[in-house]
Amino acid sequence: MDRSGNGTGRSPGTVAIGQGGQLVLWAMRCWLDGRRCWHLVQTEFLATMGLAGGLDALEELEAALAILDAHARRALKLCPDGTAKISPDERLLLQTVEAARAGATALMEMGVATLVPRPQQSLLSRHLRRLAGFMAQRELDCGVRMAI
Numbered sequence: 001m002d003r004s005g006n007g008t009g010r011s012p013g014t015v016a017i018g019q020g021g022q023l024v025l026w027a028m029r030c031w032l033d034g035r036r037c038w039h040l041v042q043t044e045f046l047a048t049m050g051l052a053g054g055l056d057a058l059e060e061l062e063a064a065l066a067i068l069d070a071h072a073r074r075a076l077k078l079c080p081d082g083t084a085k086i087s088p089d090e091r092l093l094l095q096t097v098e099a100a101r102a103g104a105t106a107l108m109e110m111g112v113a114t115l116v117p118r119p120q121q122s123l124l125s126r127h128l129r130r131l132a133g134f135m136a137q138r139e140l141d142c143g144v145r146m147a148i
Contacts, residue, residue, distance in 0.1 A: 015086055018141025020101070021094045023048055024061060024131075028090065029081040031065050036081070049138050057134035064127040068093075071120040091144050098142040100125075100132035108132075 017025065027041045035041075046054035068076060076089040086094075096111030112125050135142055 014147045015091075016145045016147040017086070017094065018098070018143045019048075020135040020140025021098065021142040021144060023140070024094060024097060024142060025086065025090060026081065027058065027061055028065060028093070029078055031062065032078050033081055048140070049134060053134050053137065057131055060127045060131040060134070064124055064131065067120055067124045067127065068115060071116045073114070073116060086144065094142050094144050097128055097132050097135070098144070100129045101136045101142055
């Protein structure tokens, strides 16, 4: 949300993130911050995705983040929780999840290949596909788009 008071309601480079993407982005940032407020993340996943899938989806995200933490091709930059910006690495991860959710396998694999070396690609892909499956079941968009 733009709070700059510039009158346009949007600043240059403003993005719109789907509800699923917002949830994943918040969870990623909290996870990176030592799982601060993790009980709130769990509660929100349950509230958004239901008892049949909420914690399973979160486990898939945690597994993917652990792989990225240990094996990313480079140090990924995430913005601190509460930041209105989205980093290029956050955008890449959300777009990779959205590609998996939308069934765009080649695009998802390209994102995964950008994130981790070949030995970890299969495992990361599996976790992201499972997470994306939970998102698809609940019609939660993870897309990141330029707002107009």
